[in-house]
Amino acid sequence: MEKIMIVEDDIKIADYLCSYIEKYGYEVNIATNFENIMATFRDVQPNLLLLDINLPSYDGYYWCRQVRKESICPVIFISARTGEMDQVMALENGGDDFIMKPFHPDIVMAKIRSQLHRAYGEYASKIEERKLILEGLTLYPERLELRFGNEVTQLTKKETDVIESLLERYPRVAGRQDLLEKLWDDQVYVDENTLNVNMTRVRKKFQEIGIEDAVETVRGAGYRIRTTWKKGEV
Template identity: 85%
Template sequence: MEKIMLVEDDIKIAEYLGSYIEKYGYEVIIAKDFDNVIGLFREVEPKLLLLDINLPSYDGYYWCRQIRKESICPVIFISARTGEMDQVMAIENGGDDFITKPFHPDIVMAKIRSQLRRAYGEYATKYAERVLIQEGLSLYPERFELRFGNEMTQLSKKETDIIEILMDRYPRVAGREDLLAKLWDDQAYVDENTLNVNITRVRKKFQEIGIEDAVETVRGAGYRLSITWKEEKG
């Protein structure tokens, strides 16, 4: 049974829509803790997310950006906001579709089915899984997995993007500006320490699969994938 996660703070709307969707054979998980939407998303691993914009603490745009860091799950925004800019922001923040309130449940079902077909069914793009290989190191971008020999570690979306750039540029240097442009192109300004923090996390991921000093800092330029560990493993 395919899981659909519903994030809606109006409990009457959530229960009504959830019950309606379940009639069509889906399992609906309704969020209750609006301060930890990403935590429930990771636990549930839904096939599709229905997301309101106006939520306590953080709005739907924020949660969609967090989810996009680690998943390409279809996201349909449902909101009472009817302005064109709201719909533009929904798409620019990672949404796939937008439904305005009040809505007819049949419209919601039609859009759910459409997004599921596009993502997983008959309209889904068919292609061979990508894998990047350098010196025995294998990165699976669609799985967020990094492998070396018999060792494997799971990555976040940003960790995957950083390692993909490093492997793609190997043995050249990946510039700091290039990394920032690819990873945070939706932000006008990013704190200088943000990239440093993510590079530190990437280094720890390499250590988890037995690789030390895999990311070399090139002062004034950026970062480079180091292969000095090859001889140590070989």
């Protein structure tokens, strides 16, 4: 069952959307912790996000940017803002579509179905999915998923980018500076400890699928994938 997450601080609108969408067989989750939308997002792992712009603490543009750091799931903005720039900003901040309030529920459902089809259904199937394979290890960048044998683990967007870089560089070393520039090119300065933290997380992801010591630290240079797992740890 596909999951829809609603981020809307008007509880009447949220409940109305929830009950209407559920009639079509979807599982619906309404976010209530507006201080940390991402905690709910990670817990729910929705297939699609309905997102208001005017929210407590941080607006919908902010939360959409946070989602895009970890997920490529469709995001549809629903807002009372009617200006053209609001719609432009919604798209530029990572949104896929925009619905103006007041809305007709059938329009909402049509847009939900359309985005789900594009992301996961008949339209998406016409495009060959990208995957990187090395010695039985398979990375699915669009799914944010890493597989080894029968084991699978879900990744964040940054974890996916790190592993993708390592696999693309193999057997060469992925330089620290190259990784920093690829992953955080929107920031003026990043503490290198941030990369260390992310590499620790990546190593844990490999451990989750049964691979120990998958990433080698090359002192003074960067990181490199090790393929000793081909002998079989799982």
